[in-house]
Amino acid sequence: MSMHDVADDTAPRHDDRTGRERILAALRSRITLATALALTLVVFWLLGYRQGASGSDLLSLTIWGVMLGGIIALGAIGLTLVYGVLKFPNFAHGELVTFGTYGTFTIAALLPTGAALRPFSFGWELMVGMILTMPLVTLVALAVDRVLFRPLRARGAELVLLAMASLAASFFLRSVIYLIWGSDFMFFYPGRANPILTLPLNIRIQGDQIFVLVLAAILVALTWILLSRTRMGKAMRATANNPDLAQVRGINTERVIAATWALGASLAVAGGVMYGLASQLRPEMGWFLLLPMFAAVIMGGIGSPVGAIVGAIIIGIAQQVSSSFINPAYGPGVSFILMVVVLVLQPMGLFGQKGD
Amino acid sequence: MQQIDLARSAFLFLPLFLLGLLILPGRAALRIIAALVLAALIGWGLPQMLDRGTLTYLVSFSTMAGIYAILSLGLNSQWGLAGHVNFGVAGFFAVGAFTSALFTTTMPEGALAAYSQQAFGLQWPFLGGVIMAGILAAIVGFFISIPVLRLRTDFLAIATLGIAEVIRFIFQNERWLANGPQPMRGIPRPLDCLFKDPACSWLPPGAAEFLEPLSPRDYVFFYLIVVSLILAVVFIALERISRSPWGRMLRAVRDEENSASMNGKNVFWRRIESFVVGCFIMGVGGAVYAHYVVSIDYSHFNPLFATFIIWVMLMLGGSGNNKGAILGAFAVWGVWSGAAFMIDIASPALQLISDDLPTRGAYLRWMLVALLLGVIVLYRPQGILSERKKVSDFMTDDDEPQ
Numbered sequence: 001m002s003m004h005d006v007a008d009d010t011a012p013r014h015d016d017r018t019g020r021e022r023i024l025a026a027l028r029s030r031i032t033l034a035t036a037l038a039l040t041l042v043v044f045w046l047l048g049y050r051q052g053a054s055g056s057d058l059l060s061l062t063i064w065g066v067m068l069g070g071i072i073a074l075g076a077i078g079l080t081l082v083y084g085v086l087k088f089p090n091f092a093h094g095e096l097v098t099f100g101t102y103g104t105f106t107i108a109a110l111l112p113t114g115a116a117l118r119p120f121s122f123g124w125e126l127m128v129g130m131i132l133t134m135p136l137v138t139l140v141a142l143a144v145d146r147v148l149f150r151p152l153r154a155r156g157a158e159l160v161l162l163a164m165a166s167l168a169a170s171f172f173l174r175s176v177i178y179l180i181w182g183s184d185f186m187f188f189y190p191g192r193a194n195p196i197l198t199l200p201l202n203i204r205i206q207g208d209q210i211f212v213l214v215l216a217a218i219l220v221a222l223t224w225i226l227l228s229r230t231r232m233g234k235a236m237r238a239t240a241n242n243p244d245l246a247q248v249r250g251i252n253t254e255r256v257i258a259a260t261w262a263l264g265a266s267l268a269v270a271g272g273v274m275y276g277l278a279s280q281l282r283p284e285m286g287w288f289l290l291l292p293m294f295a296a297v298i299m300g301g302i303g304s305p306v307g308a309i310v311g312a313i314i315i316g317i318a319q320q321v322s323s324s325f326i327n328p329a330y331g332p333g334v335s336f337i338l339m340v341v342v343l344v345l346q347p348m349g350l351f352g353q354k355g356d
Numbered sequence: 357m358q359q360i361d362l363a364r365s366a367f368l369f370l371p372l373f374l375l376g377l378l379i380l381p382g383r384a385a386l387r388i389i390a391a392l393v394l395a396a397l398i399g400w401g402l403p404q405m406l407d408r409g410t411l412t413y414l415v416s417f418s419t420m421a422g423i424y425a426i427l428s429l430g431l432n433s434q435w436g437l438a439g440h441v442n443f444g445v446a447g448f449f450a451v452g453a454f455t456s457a458l459f460t461t462t463m464p465e466g467a468l469a470a471y472s473q474q475a476f477g478l479q480w481p482f483l484g485g486v487i488m489a490g491i492l493a494a495i496v497g498f499f500i501s502i503p504v505l506r507l508r509t510d511f512l513a514i515a516t517l518g519i520a521e522v523i524r525f526i527f528q529n530e531r532w533l534a535n536g537p538q539p540m541r542g543i544p545r546p547l548d549c550l551f552k553d554p555a556c557s558w559l560p561p562g563a564a565e566f567l568e569p570l571s572p573r574d575y576v577f578f579y580l581i582v583v584s585l586i587l588a589v590v591f592i593a594l595e596r597i598s599r600s601p602w603g604r605m606l607r608a609v610r611d612e613e614n615s616a617s618m619n620g621k622n623v624f625w626r627r628i629e630s631f632v633v634g635c636f637i638m639g640v641g642g643a644v645y646a647h648y649v650v651s652i653d654y655s656h657f658n659p660l661f662a663t664f665i666i667w668v669m670l671m672l673g674g675s676g677n678n679k680g681a682i683l684g685a686f687a688v689w690g691v692w693s694g695a696a697f698m699i700d701i702a703s704p705a706l707q708l709i710s711d712d713l714p715t716r717g718a719y720l721r722w723m724l725v726a727l728l729l730g731v732i733v734l735y736r737p738q739g740i741l742s743e744r745k746k747v748s749d750f751m752t753d754d755d756e757p758q
Contacts, residue, residue: 088510091517148733148734151734152733152734160441163513164441164729165730165733165734167667169726170726171722171725171726171729172722172723174722178719179713179716179719179720179723182712182715287659290517291517291518298514327529329529330522336515336518336519339514340504343504347508
């Protein structure tokens with residue numbers, strides 16, 4: 001009885017959480033997440049510095065990181081839009097990247113080879129090839145959607161089945177890539193010199209890397225305009241936000257879905273070509289990018305293109321800077337650890353909205 | 357009948373008996389008798405009907421399918437029973453395989469140490485290695501499940517995919533741990549002295565004489581017994597689990613999470629427990645694999661062979677059904693192995709399409725397995741044998757809620 005009395009005497013509390021819950025809730029806010037990510041980057045820089053990397057080395061690594069982030073972002077925007085609009089993690093997205101790269105390789109080889117556009121290592125035919133490949137990979141994505149995902153969607157299948165179907169699509173597409181192009185590494189321009197430029201502040205960077213940085217920035221900006229200014233872009237964001245409400249408001253969701261695939265696939269092509277320029281072409285390249293892409297999507301918040309870009313750049317920098325103090329092979333591992341940190345602190349990510 | 361065939365028959369008896377128990381219908385006592393008789397007959401008959409090479413192939417096929425069946429059962433206890441989407445089977449498989457290898461091998465010494473490095477080599481017996489493999493895989497599973505299992509299922513899929521890749525990178529790059537990118541060799545095979553000359557010293561003279569004609573190439577006949585015994589233990593344990601109150605609780609958590617938690621079940625911990633149990637079984641599967649192939653490296657644990665194909669097995673056989681998991685393992689491994697022959701036969705035709713195609717024929721198998729999963733997901737997501745939702749042994753089958 002006395003216990004009840006004591007409880008009744010206290011003023012009515014609106015917040016009936018225990019102290020522990022309140023501490024946990026504070027820990028799990030977006031601000032904490034942003035702080036934790038920023039701290040991680042600072043710690044990475046300091047660790048790299050302790051391992052003997054000079055300031056300009058770290059600056060170069062950071063710029064390479066932003067470049068890698070741009071590549072990841074191009075893949076992650078498509079991934080996050082598909083995740084938001086269709087509500088499943090598309091494990092086949094990496095294969096769209098690979099398809100785009102190899103498709104560009106083949107089309108560029110058919111075109112007459114132009115002189116290298118110095119300071120870059122590639123000629124105009126690569127850009128033409130990339131633009132011609134975009135609709136082709138869009139067709140691939142739409143075909144997979146028509147055969148596999150649309151029937152499942154019509155049946156109202158659960159997320160898990162869709163995820164599994166996308167895993168099947170991933171292995172199917174990769175086997176096609178292996179069958180057509182084989183398992184050997186390839187280069188867009190084998191043996192062509194790719195000189196390193198030295199910029200002010202002693203930053204060492206290749207011409208191609210500058211190009212990748214600029215093109216990624218342009219494409220990301222274009223996507224931004226597309227999503228925020230055009231009708232289709234707004235419809236896409238509305239569908240990602242709440243598909244039922246979007247349909248009620250007269251948005252043709254199947255058309256939005258097709259547009260989402262087209263945008264995602266085209267950006268994936270661009271991302272793949274740049275990744276191919278920065279390293280080499282291999283059938284597993286998309287699969288290796290998948291983990292950083294998912295990490296970026298989750299870090300930014302599912303369905304948020306802005307979040308995906310920010311997440312991708314954080315992950316790109318973290319991966320590159322971490323290579324100054326651990327084995328560079330663990331790059332994907334770094335993105336995985338960051339993803340787990342996000343899941344622990346704030347699963348909604350930096351820009352995500354509370355959804356289902 | 358020659359003595360070598362007789363000895364091989366003797367080894368076939370136990371696996372056939374267990375198989376009979378698994379597939380024969382009817383009451384327990386009758387089943388045991390029927391299985392004994394059938395196992396004796398078939399075990400005696402097989403070496404007569406098939407030539408020795410074919411029989412050896414069949415036995416090694418069954419051994420590998422049995423190992424996959426253990427993994428598939430492990431996945432079933434996660435996905436089938438509790439609804440966890442583990443896309444990182446390869447990771448737990450690898451942890452199990454390397455753990456058992458480290459615990460049972462001898463630390464390389466002298467000149468060998470320059471070529472082969474490992475963190476430790478404890479020379480434990482086979483079973484000790486298997487149990488440690490399960491425990492370590494379970495610990496890894498526990499640590500990954502804590503941050504992820506309280507979230508939506510898709511996060512678990514992505515996170516497990518990630519942990520599998522990270523584990524593979526570790527075994528690829530850390531030379532000191534398990535010989536880096538080079539294979540870790542010389543993993544001992546349990547009781548392989550049975551097939552050596554002279555045979556194990558503790559063997560009674562009669563038995564040694566009986567095994568005399570067998571060569572180390574016939575070791576797989578013995579290993580099939582090991583695999584089928586472990587498979588049987590895992591199967592029985594999982595059957596008991598899925599009918600126990602704990603198993604019913606897991607299904608409740610899977611199907612109706614809110615009502616389960618309203619009924620006072622700690623959903624979060626039940627999910628973690630079921631995930632950890634599955635990881636333990638996968639670790640055991642990894643250990644059994646390591647002692648079979650004797651030499652392992654990181655490339656064995658890639659997403660295709662070690663994750664994707666196991667999902668296809670479980671989905672084909674029937675998720676939620678332990679018999680289905682075993683059936684799926686044998687069926688998909690049969691398709692996979694059979695496709696290799698088909699592609700060999702078809703290689704002149706492939707040559708006509710493109711010169712490169714015959715050398716890339718292996719990837720046609722990927723395509724086939726991927727298509728298989730796509731078809732299952734589209735047309736029969738419950739698999740061949742669907743889940744039996746039997747809640748009580750006192751209920752007749754007619755009362756079962758479908």
